[in-house]
Amino acid sequence: MALPSTDxxxxxxxxxxxxxxxxxxxxxxxEYFRIWIVNLALTIVTLGIYSAWxxxxxxxxxxxxxxxxxxxxxxxxxxxxxxxxxxxxxxxIAVFYAVGYFAPLYQWILxxxxxxxxxxxxxxxxxxxxxxxxxxxxxxxxxGTYKACLKVVLVYGWLVFTxxxxxxxxxxxxRFVAENHRYGTTRFEIADFKKxxxxxxANAFGLGIVLAVVVFGLGxxxxxxxxxxxxFGMAMLFYGGLFLLFAYIRARTTNAIWNAVRIGPxxxxxxxxxxxxIWLYFSNLLAIAFTLGLATPWAAVRAMRYRASKTTAIASGxxxxxxxxxxxxxxxxxxxxxxxxxxxxxx
Amino acid sequence: MIEFEAVYYDGRTSARKPVRVRGYxxxxxxxxxxxxxxxxxxxxxxxxPVGGTRRALHLPDGAQLQSDxxxxxxxxxxxxxxxxGWVHRLERRWLYALAAIALVAGFTWWSxxxxxxxxxxxxxxxxxxxxxxxxxxQTLSFFEGKLCRPSALGAARQQALQQRFAxxxxxxxxxxxxxxxxxxxxxxxANAFALPGGAVVITDALVxxxxxxxxxxxxxxxxxxxxxxxHGLRMALQAAGLAALAAxxxxxxxxxxxxxxxxxxxLLQSGYSRELEAEADDYAFQRLREIGLSxxxxxxxxxxxxxDHKRRSGGETKDYFSTHPATAKRIQRALAAx
Numbered sequence: 001m002a003l004p005s006t007d008x009x010x011x012x013x014x015x016x017x018x019x020x021x022x023x024x025x026x027x028x029x030x031e032y033f034r035i036w037i038v039n040l041a042l043t044i045v046t047l048g049i050y051s052a053w054x055x056x057x058x059x060x061x062x063x064x065x066x067x068x069x070x071x072x073x074x075x076x077x078x079x080x081x082x083x084x085x086x087x088x089x090x091x092x093i094a095v096f097y098a099v100g101y102f103a104p105l106y107q108w109i110l111x112x113x114x115x116x117x118x119x120x121x122x123x124x125x126x127x128x129x130x131x132x133x134x135x136x137x138x139x140x141x142x143x144g145t146y147k148a149c150l151k152v153v154l155v156y157g158w159l160v161f162t163x164x165x166x167x168x169x170x171x172x173x174x175r176f177v178a179e180n181h182r183y184g185t186t187r188f189e190i191a192d193f194k195k196x197x198x199x200x201x202a203n204a205f206g207l208g209i210v211l212a213v214v215v216f217g218l219g220x221x222x223x224x225x226x227x228x229x230x231x232f233g234m235a236m237l238f239y240g241g242l243f244l245l246f247a248y249i250r251a252r253t254t255n256a257i258w259n260a261v262r263i264g265p266x267x268x269x270x271x272x273x274x275x276x277x278i279w280l281y282f283s284n285l286l287a288i289a290f291t292l293g294l295a296t297p298w299a300a301v302r303a304m305r306y307r308a309s310k311t312t313a314i315a316s317g318x319x320x321x322x323x324x325x326x327x328x329x330x331x332x333x334x335x336x337x338x339x340x341x342x343x344x345x346x347x
Numbered sequence: 348m349i350e351f352e353a354v355y356y357d358g359r360t361s362a363r364k365p366v367r368v369r370g371y372x373x374x375x376x377x378x379x380x381x382x383x384x385x386x387x388x389x390x391x392x393x394x395x396p397v398g399g400t401r402r403a404l405h406l407p408d409g410a411q412l413q414s415d416x417x418x419x420x421x422x423x424x425x426x427x428x429x430x431x432g433w434v435h436r437l438e439r440r441w442l443y444a445l446a447a448i449a450l451v452a453g454f455t456w457w458s459x460x461x462x463x464x465x466x467x468x469x470x471x472x473x474x475x476x477x478x479x480x481x482x483x484x485q486t487l488s489f490f491e492g493k494l495c496r497p498s499a500l501g502a503a504r505q506q507a508l509q510q511r512f513a514x515x516x517x518x519x520x521x522x523x524x525x526x527x528x529x530x531x532x533x534x535x536x537a538n539a540f541a542l543p544g545g546a547v548v549i550t551d552a553l554v555x556x557x558x559x560x561x562x563x564x565x566x567x568x569x570x571x572x573x574x575x576x577x578h579g580l581r582m583a584l585q586a587a588g589l590a591a592l593a594a595x596x597x598x599x600x601x602x603x604x605x606x607x608x609x610x611x612x613x614l615l616q617s618g619y620s621r622e623l624e625a626e627a628d629d630y631a632f633q634r635l636r637e638i639g640l641s642x643x644x645x646x647x648x649x650x651x652x653x654x655d656h657k658r659r660s661g662g663e664t665k666d667y668f669s670t671h672p673a674t675a676k677r678i679q680r681a682l683a684a685x
Contacts, residue, residue, distance in 0.1 A: 031398050034444040038437045040596060041447035044454050048595075053431070057397050064400025071354075071363065071413075072401050074394075136363060137356030137411040184361065293596065294448070320362035324409065 019315045025308035027065035029298040035061055036297040052083035062304060063133070068313050076139075077132040077332070085332035092337050115157060119149035122177075124334020130181060131330045138322050144180030152176045167201035168194075174257060184322040186264040193260035200252030204245045211241040247277040258311065265317035271310045280306055351419035355379055358409030368412060370423045377412070393424045395431035398438065451596070458592055464620070467584035471577050476522045479580050480544030486579075487542055490532070498529035498551050505529055508554065511564050512547070514638055515571055523574055527567070529554065537655055541570040543579035556651055565635060565645035572630030578623045628677060632684035642684035649678050 039054035056079045063073040123146050130142035156172045159165040171194055181188040215237040251272040258270035284299035349370035354363045355377055366379035375391065377384040392405040402420040404412040414420060426432075437443040498505060512527040519525070523545035530548050532538065537553040547570045549563070557563045573579065619627070632642040 028399075031438075034441065035398055035438045037444050037447040037451065038434065041450045042434065044451065053434075057395075057431070057434070060394075060397045061400060064397060074403060136361035137358065137409070137413075138361045293593075320360065322361035324359050 021069045021313040021315060023308040023311040023313060024067040025065055025301075025305045026067065027062065027301050027304070029301045032058075032061060032301050033294075033297045037294075049083065052086060053079040055079075055082060062300075066304075066308065068135070069315070069319060071136050074134040075132060076134060077128070081332045082336065085334075085336035088333045089336035089339070115153060116150070119153050120146050121334045121338040123149050124331060125338035126177060126181075127328075128330045128332050128335040131328050135183070136319070136322070138184040138324050140184075141182045141325055141328055142177075142180055143182060144176060148180075149176060164205070167198045171197050178257070178261060182325060183263050185325045186322050189262040190257070191260040191262070193256045196256035196259075197253055200249055200256065203252075204249050207248070208241065208245055211237075211244075215241065243281070244278060247281055248274040251277045264322065265315055266319070267314045267316070269312040269314060272307070273310075276306065276310075349419050349422050351414055351416035353377075353404075353412040353414035353416070355382065356411045356413070358406075358411065366412070368414070368419075370419065375423070388423070391424075393420060393427045395428040396421070396435045455592070455596065459589065463585045463588045463592070464581070464622075466588055467581045470584050471581050474577075474580060474584075476544070479577065480524065482580060482583060483542035483544035483546055487528075487546055487548075494534065495530040495532040495548070495550075497531070499531050500529060500551055500554060504554070507560065508549070508563065511560055512567055515564060515568055515634060519571075519575070521575055525571065525574070536659070537652060539566050539570055541573040541579065543574070543577065543583070545574050547571065547574070556655055557648060558651065559644075561640050561644040562648035562651070564638075564640055565631060565642070565648055568631035568634045569627050569645065571634065572627030573619065573623070575630060576623070576626050578619050578627065581623070582619060624677070625680075628680060632681065636685070642681045646678045646681035649681070 035057060039050070039057055042050045043054050056075065056077055059075040059077070063075040066073045123142070123144055126142040126144065130140040133140045152172055156169040159169040174197075175190055175193075178188050178190040215234060218237065251274040254272050255270045258268045261268055280303060284295075284303065287295040288299055351368050351370075353366055353368050355366040356363060364379045364382060366377050366382065369376040369378070370388075373389075374385050374387045377386070386406055390407050394403045394405070396402065396417065399417070401413050401415050402417060404414070404420070406412065437447075500508075508529060509527055512525070516525040525545040525547070528546055528548045529551065531551045532548075535550060537550060537556045539547065539549040539553055541547050547567060549567065553566065554563065557566075628645070631645055635642050635644065
């Protein structure tokens, strides 16, 4: 197979008008299925030990098939390090739950260590993932400190409890995450994305109220019917509504963030559509349910392909000038614990 | 000699340079515009192959070659990654993928049928009775007030039931706080169920269905059997294990946080398995004998419940019968109980 050879070489890379590079995702669902199922079987046979290698192989497959300007991403994590991180993570989770049950405390008490420990996990996890991601042999990095992250959480974190101001906190957190990423030595910049970001939540909130009224109306109508149906019907409508809002928020906030990000001469265009995502998630869910999980890899490839097809990198200058940063020390424990706790702030 | 096309990165910037690479027995030679580099093979680290993704060769000082010529890279580094090379070969064939499907399916089936119940039984041994009681309370609060209201039976009738229950639980000394909760519940018909920790709920409909109070004692003895054998806890642990298994097998990220919420509701989702019902039955027969009642009462109430269930079938109520199927076998066992 020949390498993609558009504008290769110094001569073609002279700064000119902005060049559009659609993000490509070239994975093949069948090939990924084989990788997925073989690695799953090996994980079972080795009683979970192989899971670290499985994770790295699956990620390397996805990264390797994600391309911008013909060049692919690389995932460089060491499986042995990930295995150590997983062992630490499992121990940490066991302690977390044992303490939670042993001590006669209520669940909210567990929020306090999470508020202190969460930012640490987040910073470590982002650091590990960024440093192990490379494009054109230049590593990404995350230089946000625990102190800075804790500050964001302490200053704005309480907004979570107001419910309605939560999006503002989320937006501050994402800004913190974005601004502290580097591609080599080049900083990520993020323009003000408050308006479209919070606007997405506001619209979803309005839609949510409409849905709630409908659900409540239908619910009371059903009280006249059978009680058992009422439970089921209300739950279905409730989760269905949440699902729609989730997809809407996902589409709009992702667009808001990526349209504001700049990395040196690179900017991005993200145009996810809520109705596409609703269909994508819904059909994926059905496919996974009806194949007893076997469609999982197909669903993952499909979701990533959609995401890539709606994202374009716009280069206002050559992509040759990014300089490599210095070597960094990163630890994997944070990433693995964060994964188990579902702590994830994706850009 | 092996020769292939590649892209060279010098390790300092993202600038790419198309090159030709020549591979010899002990070294590679990299040739490009204004570049001529010899690197000993021992200093080159190659990434393990994954699907058809581009191969990366890491050179000293952070430099790198990337190439799509898999055959050439394999020929240059035939034994670089014995383990992952082998995995890579497995991943390329549908035959091995089918074998892997069979293995995963077999393991999943075994886990659900045998593995998880066994694991739950063992794990339950480590759970103190106080935690179990907490789980029961959480479950109880889920339907108290919403689905069930206090019983509408007369005080004397309730008193009689409590006395029967007290006789069944007298002297058990197993650490459980047994208490009978007569309730009027919507949508579950003639029913009785046990919660972890010792609460036993009996519905007014069931009390009215029974022809005599020995039959009620039989049902209550069965429910006490569920408590003593910790069936509620075991089912909850089993459901949590199933969720963890599903997340580990089919989720790309495992989220254990959601398990905490599944525990209390897991009890409501399904009845007990056949094995657990038989275990509770055996306990009931033995206990009825101990206090001088006949296990035949159990057979009688099962027949009544079956008739009641058939009479209403077509309706959508979830009654005792639908969660405790009165197979002919169970009735026979009761009649044949020593």
